[in-house]
Amino acid sequence: MADCPVCNAQKKPELILFEDEDIMAYLPEEAAAMAHIIIAPKAHYETIDKTPDYLVAWGFAIAKKLAAILLESIKLQGLNLLIENGDGAGQKLPHFTINLLPRFENDGLPLNWTPKQGNIDELKQVEARMKQALSGNWMFEGRPGQATAKPEPEKVAQDRDNYLIKQLHRIP
Numbered sequence: 367m368a369d370c371p372v373c374n375a376q377k378k379p380e381l382i383l384f385e386d387e388d389i390m391a392y393l394p395e396e397a398a399a400m401a402h403i404i405i406a407p408k409a410h411y412e413t414i415d416k417t418p419d420y421l422v423a424w425g426f427a428i429a430k431k432l433a434a435i436l437l438e439s440i441k442l443q444g445l446n447l448l449i450e451n452g453d454g455a456g457q458k459l460p461h462f463t464i465n466l467l468p469r470f471e472n473d474g475l476p477l478n479w480t481p482k483q484g485n486i487d488e489l490k491q492v493e494a495r496m497k498q499a500l501s502g503n504w505m506f507e508g509r510p511g512q513a514t515a516k517p518e519p520e521k522v523a524q525d526r527d528n529y530l531i532k533q534l535h536r537i538p
């Protein structure tokens with residue numbers, strides 16, 4: 367997509383930390399925090415629900431690896447993983463992204479909220495609807511040409527782990 371900042375980030379290799387044929391991880395020029403990293407499929411998908419399962423799974427495996435590296439290499443208080451999905455969730459980019467946000471003391475990022483007691487009747491209604499929607503429909507959408515199957519996240523991670531380590535650029 368020509369005017370999508372995430373698609374266009376592929377043209378700036380100096381800001382890309384990791385990429386393969388499916389996914390890239392880069393440092394956005396407009397960042398929420400120091401070492402804010404965006405992980406995104408290279409192909410243009412607007413939201414997580416429209417993104418193929420195998421790309422979501424692989425994107426999160428990369429996010430986990432980058433989180434571990436950040437925690438080892440930068441002194442920070444914690445990390446948030448954030449997905450803004452749709453206007454009501456504050457989505458600013460027209461492309462599905464996983465935001466890896468390092469947290470520092472007094473960084474002022476407004477991501478905290480206070481949990482409120484739920485309404486038990488509403489919770490039961492949500493549970494019933496979700497379980498009905500999920501029944502018999504719990505399959506993992508694999509790479510094109512591969513059979514669909516139930517999720518095997520450990521296998522996904524193992525298959526690509528060594529490849530990721532070899533490809534990962536050093537974070538300064």
Ligand SMILES: [Zn+2]
Pocket residue numbers: 367370371372373374409410411460461
């Ligand atoms: Zn895009």
